[in-house]
Amino acid sequence: MLNNSTSLQPRENSIRHSLIRINRLTVGIVLLISLLALTTYNFLSYKKTLERNLAVQARIISTNSSAAILFNNREDAEETLSSLGTVPDIVTAVLYTKNGNIFAAYQKEKTTDGIPSLFFQEQGYQFGRNYLSLIQPVVIDTETIGTIYIKSGLKDLYFYLLAHLILIVVVIVVSILTAREFLSRLQKTITNPINDLVELMKTVSEGKNYSVNALLHGPSELQSLSHGFNEMLGQIQKRDMELNAHRQNLEEMVYRRTNELAQTNVQLREELTERQKAESALISTKAQLQHLLVLSPAVIYSCNPDDDFSFTFVSDNVKDQLGYEPEEFLEDPIFWRSNIHTENLDLILAGRNSLLNRGHHIHEYRFKHKDGTYLWVRDEMRLITNDKGHPFEIVGYWIDITEQKHAEEQITQRAFYDQLTGLPNRSLFVDRLRVSLESRKRNQDYLFAVLFIDVDRFKIVNDSLGHSFGDQLLVMIAQRLKKCVRTFDTVARFGGDEFAVLLDNIKGVAEIIPIIERIQNEMKLPCNLTRQEVFTSFSIGVALSDMSPYTQPEEILRDADIAMYYAKANGKACYVLFDASMHAQAVKVLQMETDLRTAIERHEFVLHYQPVVSMEDDRIIGFEALLRWVSPNGIVYPDEFISVAEETGLIVPIGKWVLYEACRQISEWQERFPQFQHLTISVNLSTKEFLQPTFIQLIENILQRTGLEARNLKLELTEKMIIENFEHAATVFQQLRALNVQVMIDDFGTGYSALNYMLYLPIDSLKIDRFFVRKAGANENVKEIVKTIITLAHALKMDVIVEGIETEEEMSLFKKMKSEYAQGFLFSKPLDNTSVEKLLEHYIPSVPVHNISFDTKQPAPAIEMENSSIKNLNL
Amino acid sequence: MNFMYKRLLYFISLIFTLWVIFLLPQKAPAQELELEEYRIKAAFLYNFARFIEWPEKVFENNSSINLCILGEDPFNNNLDTIHKKPVRDRILTVRRVNTVQEVRNCQIIFISASEKNNLMHILNELKDLSIFTIGDTEGFAQHGVIINFYIEQDKVRFEINVNAAKHSKLQISSKLLKLARIIDVK
Structure with a gap:
């Protein structure tokens, strides 16, 4: 590489060429700067000269034309200006009066510029691309009498500059050529020793021979370079040997370490296998859990115990249970709360406090399903704390308990x-x-x-x-x-x-x-x-x-x-x-109820008997049994306690006693007084008694026990009782007829008077109420009604008993109407059993009952009371 | 129709009024010119002072340059504009005199046309004094007045009697001379 680059581009990269390039560049820049500086200086100095000349010209003109201006002599001024024709550069010159009007003007023949107006011009020099102008005042003494404008062309300036430029360029070219010649020679003194060094280095690097030495020659710096190079070669030789030793050492170490690594690698591989096993186990566990989560009806979640309860996990099955994606809970911190029914929100806040205090909480609330319906959700959550006991996470589950709630509601509904x-x-x-x-x-x-x-x-x-x-x-x-x-x-x-x-x-x-x-x-x-x-x-x-x-x-x-x-x-x-009186009354009733219960046990009830007389011959044919309560506070009449007895059901045992006692008494009297073997006994029945399913058996039983003949027993019922319990009455009446017990309608004419029942029921007699007895004497209509009733009864083969007969007139009236029997004070008031016995002892059939005198134990006031409310006393 | 007629009448009367207004200023052109002439002459009087140099001794007694009007003053109030105006380091003062005896302290004398007949006597009185004499009557320069105004092509011009100036020891600037008609009589 190094060899290649040095051999391929020796000229361009060599120090010699670099130096030449540097020199050329330096000289070029210096000369260029000089050129620019000189040209600028020339330009500026020539311009200054030009300005000075222009000022001189202006001064001459203004001095020479001042008198002309003052004495308004244009011809003279123009003559003065025309003297400028001898100055080659001046193109235009204008004199203006003090007011700025043109006074005289001069222009070179070829000039096409107009004469400028002074109006917008400023005083002083103005330098344009091809002109220089000057405006200055024309002054005499100290007074300004006008203005002069003078303009010079720049042709000379540019010519002068060009000439200078050409001169400088020529000088530069010559300088560069000379410098090049000198430099190329001078450089060799530097480059030659360097080249020698380079050659030497090549030799060293190619031959790896560090024992050679460079020659010391050339400039001092190069000599010290050569010296340093020699020293370096020595150092390299030393280092080379050290390196060799070190390398051998290293190679040994690497060998050892490689062996160790191979061992470790084997161990790691084993570990990796184990970890993979554990991981796959974990994955399968996770998958199982995932399955469970999906299958489970409970939605598992976890959230932060911060203010928002922001969710960190919600299991996927939330979509099945609540219709939402888990992300909806995770992304929006108020999503959960915003879907809770507003009525349950307080509960949620309370629940949160409970959770933070106790670490565990269950609550149930309504949650809006994605489809808009509200579900009941049971939310059980547990607070997980870290080592220091600070809340760390909340985990919990939701379960849909809507159906359960529904069932509970139904139960509540049924219960309440x-x-x-x-x-x-x-x-x-x-x-x-x-x-x-x-x-x-x-x-x-x-x-x-x-x-x-x-x-x-x-x-x-x-x-x-x-x-x-x-x-x-x-x-x-x-x-x-x-x-x-x-x-x-x-x-x-x-x-x-x-x-x-x-x-x-x-x-x-x-x-x-x-x-x-x-x-x-x-x-x-x-x-x-x-x-x-x-x-x-x-x-x-x-x-x-x-x-x-x-x-x-x-x-x-x-x-x-x-x-x-x-x-x-x-x-x-x-x-x-x-109001309070009602309460008092109620208390009284209550007291009476208590007393009534004990009254039976204490045998405080007694029966009084009112004789029933035959109209035909005033004979006593029987009695009506009337109940009296001899309480510790005195005698109590039925109208005071019967309603209470009926309400409480005590009427049943009382009624049973009355029936029994009446039958027993009559039976006894029949035996004692042989002339009265056919005495009848009338007993009033209450509805409750009458409705007793065992009523017929009771009658049979009593008759049997007392030995009374059935035909001597007359049961008195009101119309109301019959009508309200018509079916029952029909059955019972038939059974009574079968027994031969007589049935009597009490208080006839005061109630419903639905006469048709009389046609269907086996009834033996009618009892005409005392109301008709009172009225019949005075009122013809009432008399007619009574007459009709009696006729009707007779037509239906019923006997008629008139109660409440008090006077002979009444007696004779009903006698005339052919009623069979009568009751009343005219004959006798109700009597206790002793009095009855006395009456029966002294009874002479031909003498009317009321004429029989006998002692009575009955106190007078009791009779009075009975008299006033006689109707209600009937049982 | 009536409306159109009214508008026409109005237009005609407007035209007439404008015509009358245009005619008015043409009443006295000669008089107007004369007024303008003396305004210019007054200015010239002041400017002359700037191009004339008196011998120093003339200003021994006072520092101001006294301009005296001898005879009838034709300038009206035009001289007010140059009265007390500075000339180099002095001040020009305008005075009116009636007799030649009063002019010894004057540096410039304007000899009115009214003194035409008395001219020779006046010039004789002023002969050895360095007083700058000015007139505006034809022939004055020829008789020895240093500067005399004349009208040429509706412009105010002046002629200079250079001998008279030389005789009075006054130096007149060449710039002034260049503008004047030179009268060269003894």
Whole structure:
């Protein structure tokens, strides 16, 4: 390489040629600079001369023409100017007056320039491409009397410059040629010793012979170079030997190291195989995990425990479960939170605190699926901490629990909601009521009301139109009720036809009255159901939370219920506000209920007997048994306790006792008083007794036990009882007829008077109510009705008993009408058993009963009471 | 029609008015020229002072150059412009005199045409004094007034009696001489 380059380009790269080039360049640059400097100097100095000449000319002209200007003599001025014709360069000269007007002008023949106006010109020199001009004032003494403009061509200047240039160029050419000749000779003294050195070096490098030496000649620097070269050769020779030794050493080391490396390589290869095995195991584990993740219904995730909970991993199956790509969670830090149902967001924040405090948290919330529906998600997360206990990562999973939630909701729905109407049931209502009570405990001003609503005559609708119709009606009522109350009020169905409404957070009674009225107005509208148009009404009981210090929901419900009963008693379709007196009444009833229970056990009940007399001959043909309660507080009459007994069901055991006792007593008397072997006993029945499925057996049983003949037992029922339980009545009556027990219609004419039942049922007698007895004497119409009833009864082969006969007139009136039997104070008031026995002892059939005098234990006030409410006393 | 007629009448009257206005300044051309002439002559009087050199002794008593108008003053107020104007290191002052006895302190005397008949007497009185005499009456130069104005081709020119100047020991600049008609009589 080195040899090649030196041999290929010896001339161009040789020191000699380099020196020549350098010299030429140097000389050229120096000369060029000199040329430029000289030319510039010449130009400037000649220009200066030109300017000076121009100034001199201008001065001469202005001095010579000053008088001409002053004395306004143009001819003279022009003559002066024309003297410029002898100056070759001057092209134009103009004199201007003080005002700037042209006074006189001179121009060289060939010039085509115009005479310039002074107006825009500045004083002094002006240098153009081919002219030099001067403008200066014409002054005499110190006064400026005009201006002179003088312009010179530059032809001479350029000629002079050209001549100089040519001269300098010639000098430069000559200088270069001379310098070249000299330099080429002088260089050899330097280049020759260098060339010798080069030759020597070639020899050394080709022959690797470091023992040769260079000759010392030429300039001193070259001599020292040659000397240094010789020393260097010596050094190289020494180093060469050292290097050889070192190389041998190195080669040995490399050999050793190569062997070691080969061994290590074998080891590494083994390690690599092991690692590959481990890696493939890891990959297969990862794949298995991946499979599991995809198969799992749970979405696994991890996130940072920072403020945003930004996700670092979300398993791929999130797409199957929630419809989103994992990236959507990873890229947008608020994506997860923004899809949580707003109602659950508080929960999320609370959950986060719990997680950070306890390290573990489970919560359930609604999450928006990509398709827009909300899913219930269970989110269980665990906080992973680093060695120092700082939160490091959160891992967790989401699982879709929508179905589970749905099932739970259904269970809740069943537990707390009425299946038919979808309204809350009693237990949910009570819960809500409890919440309201709690609110009231905290704030005494907090007021609420409970409405207890009963659908009037629902039972009739249900029985007559069918259960499914009844159900439809209830659903419609539920809808209407909900419509009437405010959104935060609770409407509940308690079962059957009972509804309750909780009017929460009200300001006072004034606020609830409109709501109640709205409910009632709503109910006045007909309910158009599938087949039928039905009108219903509500009886509403209202209890206000401030009526008494309620602590239990049941208490306020009970009071509302009581008020509702009052409403019912008031004639239905109305509402009653519960008040303290009702409560007192209720307490009284409750007390009575307790007392009634014990009354049976303590044998506090007694029977009184009112004689029944034959109209024909005033004979006693039997008695009506009347129940009395000899309580510790005195005698209590049935109108006070029968309703309670009916409600509580105590009527059944009481009624059983009455039947038994009456039958037993009559049977006893029949034996004691042989002349009264055919005495009859009338016993009033209550609905509940009558409806007992074992009623017939009971009668049979009693008759058997008391030994009373069945035909002597008369059972009294009201029309209402028969009509409301018509089917039952038909069966029972047939059975009674079979037993030979008599059936009597009590209070005939006061109730429904649906006479047709009389045609179908086996009834033995009618009892005409005392209402007709009172009126018949005075009112002809009533008399006619009574007459008709009696005629009807006779036509149907029924006997007629008239009760409440008090006067002889009444007696004779009904005698005339041919009624068979009579009861009343005219004959006898009800008597206790002792009095009856006395009466029977002293009885003379030909003497009317009321004329028989006998002692009575009965106190007078009791009779008075009985007298005033005689109708209700009948059992 | 009526409108067109009115416009025509208006146009004619405008033309007439303009014609009258154009005629007005042509009333006294001669008088106007004369005024211009003396304005120029006044300026010349001042400029003459710049090209004349008096012997030093003339200014022994005062420093200003006194320009005296002898006889009727034809300059009106044109001399006001040159009164108190500097000439080299002196000031030109204009004075009006009626008799030749009053002119001994003057350096320049303008001899009005009104003194035509008295000219010889005046010149005789001033004979040995270095006073620069000026006139504007034909023949004055020939009679010995140093500079005399004349009109040539509507331009104010002047003639110089070089002998009279030499006699008065006044030096007149060649620049001035170059512009003047030279009168060379004894």
